[in-house]
Amino acid sequence: MMYDQTRRKPEKFLGVITAGSLAKGVEARIRTLTPLEKIQTGQFIAVECEGVRFFGLLTDVTLGATSDSVLLDPPYPDDTGSSLLREVLHGVYTYGNAHIQPSLSLQNGEDQPRPVRSVPSHFAPVFIAEEADFEQVFGQENIAENGHKFAVGQPLDMDIDVCLDLERFVERSNGIFGKSGTGKSVLTRLILSGLIRSNTCSNLVFDMHNEYGSVTKGEYSGQQIKGLRDLFGSRVMVYAVRDRRPGDKNREQRATVADGDIVIGMNHIDVEDILLLRNELQLNATAAESAYILQNKFGDRWMETLLNMDGEALKEFCETNGANSNSITALKRKLGAIERMPFVEKNLRSLRVIDDMVAALAAGRHVIVQFGGQDDLLSYMLVANIITRSIHKKYKELTERYKRTQQAQDEPRRVMITIEEAHKFLTPEVAGQTIFGTIAREMRKYYVTLLVVDQRPSSIDSEVLSQIGTRIVALINDERDIDAVFTGVSGSAGLKTVLASLDSRQQALLLGHASPMPVVIRTRPFDEIFYRAITHGQSSLPAFVRPTNGNGHADTEGDDNRESFEEWMKKQDEAQIEKDKADLFG
């Protein structure tokens, strides 16, 4: 597209390029008459050069003066003629410099902007971006037309959509960061809605606080916020981790209706799962060794066997296997906390629910694991780790089969796993060992990626952080967290000032793989308008039934209690047809 200077509005002119470098960003001298107070950081900027258009982000504004004598003898408000002097000095002796971080360039005649590899030349005119620029860079939302551009918000000073490329989004692991109360949950819900609607990948959500599945109350507005299950019907399956033991009716009633309950047998708990809980269980360094000795000896049933041992048996075991009896005793005492968890059973033949879940994911459904009454960190981490481990195993097999056969129908369906409080799984101490660390580092190849939701990114292993593709960052103040968010991002110095100047609510900085360039957005509101837009033109799906094979379990338990979304939709359609008939034929 040929650049036509007359098409730019003169009031959008900001200044001209005067200095800079590709690594550190470029400086633009702000035009004489633009009041500095009107220029905000985080604005999207277009620079027009001969045959090339650059796009960038305004990261800073500095005050400058051509000579020190002006600053040594400034016009004070009560001096005679000071207003005239101030007026004529502005823009000549005293001026503003805009710091711009260029990120994209559009060559004359090309459609798609590319990452910037050059700098604009001296005195190239700089403009505040207009609607057309946003459209060119971010594209238009086409999610309802089976596309993968999803509008996540709008720029600060304009009413135009900023779109995320969901296809690119799911190619890598991603992060949503922000202080507590800055809208991480809303952002997560928004992104998940987009992913589910566009059908770019299957989602597995570990929903620690029951926020995503069903209707919740907004923290600030006090309004009812629809859950993903309400929006997308049986595309989204809800599994619950809850107390099913008889006699505890209260808890059972309080928990939400679900497609299945998660029950875990002790024989499915690995030493690795226990090690992840090292901090929560206060295990010492030798516990790992002891646990491995037990596992070598008793296999799957190591935990059950250990918990059943009395003093004598313990002593005997230690003597014959060379284990430290103090350590084993401590391990036994601490594992008691896991034994007491209501969803843990002594011995289960198979992890039927989890297998169902994995099958549903592979079939293109989305799964939310709700922790309802069991939202303590210990249960959350244990369950998340075990489920993820099964998925990891399953997907490794699927991918290897696909590599062998190279048949299109064998290509595994992409899965994105959403974890909250991610730093608990990804601290430098455990990230090397846990399944989440592995996924963050290499599972991209195996069609599994993470969506890390966290308020303390500095606690996450830097190796994991550096692999994160797209970052959506709400306000963060802590220096270390800010540094962590920008791990592996080039030219981050300018972005830090932008991040620090975000509002505490409904604003976020978007950067990375799925966003062509860093941009500050007002988050799209999660309201009735959004519900209508996101569900528009969506076809319905029958409830998921796992194909019976081998052990033959088709679990639809829990579904009978509710009218499924499709049934509701069907009824609505029928009612509409009846109404139309009545209108037509009297």
Add this chain to the structure above:
Amino acid sequence: MTESFLSTRNLFPTETPAKPAELNPTEPTVGEVVETSLTGFMAHTYKLDEPPPFGGLVRVRDRAGNNEIFGAVYHIATGGLDPGRRAATRGGGLPAKSDEQVYIDNPQLSRLLKTEFGVLVLGCSKVTSSGRRSFSYVFPDYPPPLHYSVTLCSDATLVAFTEDKSYLRAILEAPQVPAEELIAAILRRATRAREAAGRMFLVESLRYLARTLKQDYDRFKIIVEKCEGAQV
């Protein structure tokens, strides 16, 4: 110096309708060129003590008669016509006598004394084929001819001439001219002539000056202070 003048040359000369000096009562003839050069000239007034004001814009026609040379008055002096005969006191110091009485008592004074003024050349104008006057802020090809009459420009011409700001640079660079005072005087006159639009003109002109005087804030500040109060 000529080089720098060329560099500030106005590529889009302002055009105003030309008014023949003879028919325009608002543009009186104020003197006659007695000493001339390309950069400036000296003129004598026809009447004693009736010079154009300091900072006033004056013009002289060139020999061909098509073009006019414009300049600003930067020097005014009155003294003996004969450099060998200096003026002496004539009032006698009596309190009853008014100062004006000296001239009445000595009518020969108007013949012995003369008033002269110096003009700094700032640009020239051409009358285009459409009958409009276009200014260019460069030196004329030839200096104003000796003994040609000097005309004080009207406010309308002053407004048109000061529309382009390049003349300011010529003043800053002129030798032996009280540049700060002269600039302030011209700006004050041009500001007043513009009435309501004066403030805008003043700010724009000072901004132009500021760009030229980037490295000399103190000099710039003096000019701004001298312009203060010029606004309507």
